[in-house]
Amino acid sequence: MQMRRLKILLLVAVLAVAAPARAQDEVEALVNQYTEAYDSLMNSFYMRRYAQTHSHRNRTIGAAEFDQVPDSVIAARLASLHTVIPMTYNSEVRAYIRMYLNRMSTRLDVMQTLCEYYHPMFEEVLSRYDVPEELKYLPIVESAMNPKATSRVGAAGLWQFMYTTGKNYDLEVNSIVDDRRDPYKSTVAAAHFLSDLHTVFNDWTLAIAAYNCGPGNINKAIARSGGKRDFWEIYYYLPRETRGYIPAFIAATYVMNFYTDHGLRCTNTSLPVRSDTIMVRHDLLFHYVSKVTGIEMDELRTLNPQYRADFIPASSGNYSLCLPVSKIKDFIMVEDTLYAQTRDSVSRRPVRMAKPQAQTSSSGGTVYYTVRSGDTLSKIASKYGISVATLKKRNGLSSDRIRVGQRLKIR
Secondary structure, eight states: OHHHHHHHHHHHHHHHHHHHHHHHHHHHHHHHHHHHHHHHHTTSHHHHHHHHHOOOOSOOOOHHHHTTSOHHHHHHHHHHSOOSSOOOOSHHHHHHHHHHHHHHGGGHHHHHHHHHHHHHHHHHHHHHTTOOGGGGGHHHHHHTTOTTOBOTTSOBTTTTBOHHHHHHTTOOBSSSBBGGGOHHHHHHHHHHHHHHHHHHHSOHHHHHHHHHHOHHHHHHHHHHTTSOOOGGGSGGGSOHHHHHHHHHHHHHHHHHHHGGGGTOOOOOOOOSOOEEEEEEOSOEEHHHHHHHHOOOHHHHHHHOTTBTTSEEOGGGSOEEEEEEGGGHHHHHHHHHHHHHHHHHHHHHSOOOOOOOOEEEOSSTTOEEEEOOTTOOHHHHHHHHTOOHHHHHHHTTOSSSOOOTTOEEEOO
16 A cells, blocks of 8 residues: 555656646747747848847846746736737746747847837738737747748748648749738738637637647547637647647737836837838839849848749739838839830740759768758758758758758758
């Protein structure tokens, strides 16, 4: 009997240690996802310029400092927000707030500036579909506000649409155009999708969870819980990533509203540039827009992330071009010339996707590849006809994590 009792006590002790460890793993997974998307964002035209002219002004908030803030204070702040979605506070939410305050502290200027840039559009679209305004903070969790973000499983854009779901909500995805990366079109699709999910579950928290893992997984969790329909009651029946998704959303909402209460400040930047869109009447190559208007190619790509081949196929549908406001008049004055130049160029040679950036060293014919935004080990390995395991072995990689600008040995 005593031996059995001892075994039970040991089991309880192991579970007590394992539970926080699992929660920590979930936080770490989101930390990695957020950091990768942010690092990719900083490779864009405006963010590179920002990084060159600004230094990080905010200090990093450490875990020990955050742990001095009582639960009652954070709970009261969340309760003070006027939101439709319940801002539940518990230990899981606290863990994500701690993570975001630590990770976002030196990135706050960029996050706040991007929020100021995108939120008016988010708010208008969300309101049109009767979706709660606080969901404007969801892209912080999904993509670190990076319209070019691509996940390891292929989700893309600010709202991280998978290929099939994007197609279901009228987002064009092909070799030339990827509407999942179009800030406006993807926001319309996300609002429509979230509204549909709310119709299914009649609960916004479950709708957000279903946005992450699909309605099928939510229905399974409800069934396994004996029919309970509260997120926190079906929490342990959900996929691991989804368990952290709602706490991360609440945490992002908290940080963007109360960062000043933690001694952080945000200096407004001039980024992104003021821009506007113009409908394109005929096929158009970015090359000629850049050449005639003086807009850098990288700037055109940053403002128009949905066009994958620096080409707008306007002859086959309705497409727009986003330009700096200061360049709109210049574009209109030479618009017909640009169309003519594009027509002549396309009639002589087809539009091609850029080839992989492989480089051969001067000794031994070794081939290297420089990682670009949106790359994964699987995609790179596929390009060169090798396995992921081989690619990892040749580069001494113990995980699938890679970063933009990293140089990989191919052969």
